[in-house]
């Protein structure tokens with residue numbers, strides 16, 4: 001299975017998608033984690049993306065598309081994978097569709113985690129990751145609204161979208177996600 005997790009920063013994409021990937025026995029791919037790892041290793045890509053990460057801005061599409069194309073070609077993605085935090089723009093979504101079509105492995109499901117801004121801010125301020133300060137958080141929420149939220153319509157039109165209320169307990173949210181997965185199996 002190939003599943004995309006969509007939702008603003010702080011909605012719980014990481015926690016929920018890691019758990020689901022384990023349960024389904026498929027790979028968990030977080031572009032945010034890959035970019036942060038490249039940065040820590042000070043690779044060419046890492047140096048190029050550092051400022052974007054610090055400012056809470058989206059990294060240029062082509063850089064993310066390159067790492068996703070490489071990563072999805074690895075053996076552990078054969079049984080399927082979860083895309084956590086990718087795609088984040090319409091251009092990325094279109095490229096992902098093309099890539100998966102070439103490989104005859106289309107998306108099965110897009111799970112949107114829905115939550116209001118007030119709850120997000122509370123969660124993000126508690127999390128304490130390097131890029132979790134007020135200015136960056138606001139920029140990331142803005143990037144989500146402007147560049148990523150249009151994907152809700154994009155995937156809804158392709159009949160792939162399943163929206164889950166992410167305001168409940170982690171357990172309740174997970175159960176709703178599992179129900180959405182069962183429905184497309």
Ligand code: AMP
Nearest residue numbers: 031032052053057058059064085086088
């Ligand atoms: P995340 O861990 O998913 O919250 O991502 C952290 C940061 O990595 C984001 O604020 C962006 O700067 C960058 N990033 C992660 N995924 C993408 C993506 N698909 N497209 C562009 N930038 C991304």
